[in-house]
Amino acid sequence: MRPKERFTRALLAAVVGCLVVVARAEDRDIAFAYSAQVVNPKLTGSLYEPRSRTLLLWGTDGAILYSTDLGTWHNAPTPATADLARVAADADGKVLIAVGERGTILRSDDSGRRWHAVAAGGSDFDLRAVIHHASSGVWIAAGTRGTILRSLDSGRTWSALEHGLELSFETLYVEPASRALLIGGEAGLIGRSTDAGVSWLLTQIKMPEPVTPITAFRSLGDELIAMSALGRFLTSSDRGESWELQDMGANAYFTDATLDPVHSTLLLSSHTGDLFRREASDSSWEKVELTLDGQKRFVSAIRYDELTRSLLAVGHHGLAARSTDGGRQWHKIETGFASSMESLAQLDKGRYVGFGEGGYIVSSADSGKTWRRASPELSLNLREVVSVPDSDIMVASGELGGIVRSADSGRTWHLIDVRYPNMNTPPDLRSLLVAPGGKALVAAGAPGTIIRSEDGGQQWRIVHWTPLEKEEAFPWVLARGDSMTVIEARGSFYSSQDAGKSWHLTKLDTDRELWQGSVAAKGSVMLAGGQRGVAIRSVDGGRQWAHIDTGATEDLFGSYADEHSGDWFLLGGKGLILRSLDAGLHWQRAPSGTDRALRRMLRHSATNTLVAFGEFGSIVRSSDGGRTWQPIASGTDAELRKGLIEPRSGHMIIVGQQGVILRSTDAGKSWQRISSHTQRHFRSAVINPRNGDLIAVGERIVRLTRGSATSR
Known part of the structure; x- marks a missing residue:
């Protein structure tokens, strides 16, 4: 090659290298926007609007769905995470008001397609009912702590009615013939208003102890029914001016x-x-x-x-x-x-x-x-979720042997039927992972159960089953290369060298339970830890195990192998962080700066920063390989459960209880909350690397669609 050609190629390589560096730097400055949807809320109420031929369903997590054909359902974006109690429409069916927990009021002026929040004047009460009084145009909402609200401007602003009662109101109703407003609540309370809710005649119905609440009204021909509990209901033949208590002598809740x-x-x-x-x-x-x-x-x-x-x-x-x-x-x-x-x-x-x-x-x-x-x-409590490589398939597992699967990146989900040997004792599937080679899925849990799928989670085969009376519990699965190991809480290990098709038992005597483990990014070292500082180690891919001395008596909730430095970490109660420089043989304490239990660790690859997190929103950060740590404010007291790295940007994400999803765009120095549209607990999450969608699971399944990026 001529000297000039060598120089040209070298120059071109340098320019390309600079472009790659610039691109990576730009990626690190990207901030993605997420739009959250709760896939599986509890649906509790409905409203059919005949003018727009729209049916609305609502329920927990601020969820409102609508459909015009009963086949296709759309999620109406709402700014609320509160559970919604009622939705009502005006006489034209255009303006709708939804009410719920913590003083939540939502308003829509397009028949329920879009919603925005309206101030209720407080959040220390729950709203249980809302109604539109067509003849006056007034809106009324009612709830706990004696709350009665009125709106005279189509639900845009609300004012509280003062009456001195602190009890809870449960229901509102417009009597069809007289157009009088009725209200019902706890302690057998019934109220009637003939001036559009300005004033109320309140009556406490006499009934035996315990006094039951008035929960709903129905107009049945010439008779009004007010429903209650313990076999009681009320009837009125004079449009709600007087009531007669009926007692069926049963414990029925009507x-x-x-x-x-x-x-x-x-x-x-x-x-x-x-x-x-x-x-x-x-x-x-x-x-x-x-x-x-x-x-x-x-x-x-x-x-x-x-x-x-x-x-x-x-x-x-x-x-x-x-x-x-x-x-x-x-x-x-x-x-x-x-x-x-x-x-x-x-x-x-x-x-x-x-x-x-x-x-x-x-x-x-x-x-x-x-x-x-x-x-x-989809009312399962899920513990783990994975993304099947090179696809938009998501699979999650959890309690009662539950498996759910999505083929469209979490938009829709289906229950997968797994026929366990004893359907009366389905397993708690606590672990789920993609087997070595990326072509199979393996899930495990208590009682001793291992199941395997070779078709992306559509069909599952029982590869190991232990009857309940043997008391085997599988809290964790490790995988590296061709090796897989299922950790059993009391020291019975099952190892596989064929991506989970067959399993072999190895036992280790231990007087303390094992709960979790980790595996080296390179080599065949595996580590497991658990109760009162117990830790064990394998150097042959999980075939044989030996005890190691950690010097700790705290419970060990997590472990981590740093692929960059080769160091190992154990995390536990009272802020415990143990560090090993020799693949887990010897351990030293590293002061963490917190006394809260730590559970998991995450590394920011661009800066080699380590972040550990756990209970009560605790986050600690190390910029020197784990030798020293500094507490970082998280803005939450929720327990933090799972850490992720956002594709392309490399930003750090942590999910946890109370619907918490945190993201850091500065290598863990500060954290911002991403709206998950729920306050239910998360246990795990996964990101689809093909499109960046984030799926969080636990008490709810939430899909966060990644939108356009902005440069920071």
Whole structure:
């Protein structure tokens, strides 16, 4: 090669190298925006707006869903994380108001597509009810601590009504004939207003102890029903001016009421599975047991269907039944689902939507004869989630042997049926990981269970099962190269050299439980730790283990192998950080600057900074390889559970309890909170490297879609 050519190539390589450095520096300055959606809220209420032909469902975590065809459901973005109690619409169906916990008021002026927060004048109360009084245009909201709010400007501003009561109001209602406002609450309280809520005549209904609350009103023909508990409800034949206490002599909590006009029959449903009916000519109520397959179940809703001139009842554990004789006899409807309907939305022309826990939605277009599931019940408490390499597949595992799977980067999820040897004792799947080679998934938990999937989590095979009476618990799985090891709490280790297809038992005597472990980025060293400072070590990929002396008596909740320096760390109670320079043979304490328990560690690769975190929002940081540590403010007291590195930017992310997601864009010096749209606890999270979506799991599944980036 000529000298000039060598110089040209060297210059070109230098320029390319500079461009790479610049690009990496730019990546480190990127700040991504995330938009969070709770995939599986508990849905508790519904509202059908006939003018826009829109059905809204709402529930926990500030969730509001809407649909115009009952097949496609859209998430309406809301600025709230509070559980929502009620949504009401004005006379035109355009302005909607939602209320909930901590004084939450949301307003929409486009039939529920978009929402913004409205000040309620405080957050030390929960709002339980809201209603629009069409004849006056006034909005009324009510809740705990005696709160009654009024709005005269279409829900934009609210003022509190002073009345001196501190009890909780549970329900609001507009009596159809007189247009009087009714309010019900604890201690048997009923109130009536004839001036659009300016003043109230409040009455405490006399009843035996314990006095039960008034929870809902229903207008059934010429009669008003006020529902309560312990088999009690009230009736009024003068539009709510006076009330008569009815006592069924049962412990029933009344859940719903309806009128069958064909048979001139009033019916009330209850959580015990008992129905109470009364014909127009009767003066007393008859109890009917809704028993299907020899069982009574919680009846959550009862409706009269005009097309079939029949009654429809739904409830828990797949309950659906029909009566054509005014509620005397009931016949089972096969829905094909075992999930519970917490309530039932009735639209027009025989259309119904049932909904409940975990985002469960089903619909019927033929008066309840057949049902179609729009969204499964995902009410699992999940412990771990992984991203399947080179795909948009996400798989999560958790309690009761639960496995859920998404093929579209967490947008939609499906329950995976795993047939365990004993379905009465399903495992608590605490560990889930991609097996060596990236082509299989392995999950493990207590009682001693290991399952494996070779098709991205669609089908699972039991590769190890220990009966419950043997008391095996698998809290952690380690993987490195072709080796995998399942840690058993009492010292029984199962190792695999074929990516989890077969497993071999090795035992180690220990008088303390083992809870977690880590594996070296290079080589075959594995480490496990646990109760009262116990730690063990393997140098052959988990085949054999030996005790090591840590010098600690604190519980060890986490361990970490620093791939940059080769150092090892053990983390534990009272802020314990132990550091080893010889692959875990000898340990020294490193003062952490906190007395809170530490659980996990994370490294910022661009600066070689280490961050450890744990209970009560504790975060400590080291910029010298773990020799010294400084406490860092996190802005939360939630327990922090899992650390991640954001693809492309290299920023650090930590998730934890109370819906906390923290991000640091300065190598752990400071932390900012990302909205997760929930306050439920997270245990784990994963980022899809293909598109940057963040999936957090625990008591909820939350998908955070990564939006456009801004340069910092």
